[in-house]
Amino acid sequence: MTDTTLTQAARLKRGQWQLIEEQVSRDIASGVLAPMAKLPTETEIMQRFGVGRHTVRRAIAELAAAGKLRVEQGRGTFVEEQSVIRYNIARRTRFSKNLRDQGRTPSGQPVEEMEVGAPPVVAAALQVPDGSPVYMIVRRGFADDVPISLSHAYHPVSRFPNMHIRRRTGASVTEIYADFGIPDYLRHSTMIFTRMPTTEEARLLAQSQEQPVLVVQKVDVDMEGRPIAYSDVVWAGERMQFVIDNENPPGESPAR
Known part of the structure; x- marks a missing residue:
């Protein structure tokens, strides 16, 4: 694989996880995902966006770092309760x-x-x-x-x-x-x-x-x-x- 192909692949992957991050952020802001609501499973998100598990996990990690989501081991991922x-x-x-x-x-x-x-x-x-x-x-x-x-x-x-x-x-x-x-x-x-x-x-x-x-x-x-x-x-x-x-x-x- 050439350097150009690698760069294009990296950009595509970055765009995919950003798409998920932006959509979940919009769902939280609009109230579609209410505070304390549980997110769909990784498999369900993968199917919705047509992406792989790594892409979903990257998006979730970014949202958690931003304080929008909380990942609880063994229970799932939840919307944080917060207000502007x-x-x-x-x-x-x-x-x-x-x-x-x-x-x-x-x-x-x-x-x-x-x-x-x-x-x-x-x-x-x-x-x-x-x-x-x-x-x-x-x-x-x-x-x-x-x-x-x-x-x-x-x-x-x-x-x-x-x-x-x-x-x-x-x-x-x-x-x-x-x-x-x-x-x-x-x-x-x-x-x-x-x-x-x-x-x-x-x-x-x-x-x-x-x-x-x-x-x-x-x-x-x-x-x-x-x-x-x-x-x-x-x-x-x-x-x-x-x-x-x-x-x-x-x-x-x-x-x-």
């Missing part, structure tokens, strides 16, 4: 409050924290020269122990010197802001777009690399409108729904 999270984006957007308001349990896991030179996008957002030292915090966000986000947050070292020392004591970013005379802060700007995840992003979000992610790039400012943080957050797209709230709380001036 409505995440409110407003002038005072707070991760934990968003989740608690929906009866979810928020949590976070540190991935990496270090001082780096500000890339051009970060420098422009924070209004500092390119390459200026910024403190980068990488974290995973969870709702009920299910990973939903991977964030890279950047803070100017000139504004928050020795931030890393305070972080090592367990202080939150909000507490550190308060230590530097910033008792409150606001969302200045938000950009949202979709793209395909990297292999590492898909792994950390426990989703298929074939499923798009939502990317939210935001700038937070102090009450005088000066940038204090830039974040690039990758969200598990099929688990999230964003709601933009343009209302200003009573007595609050419009966004700058």
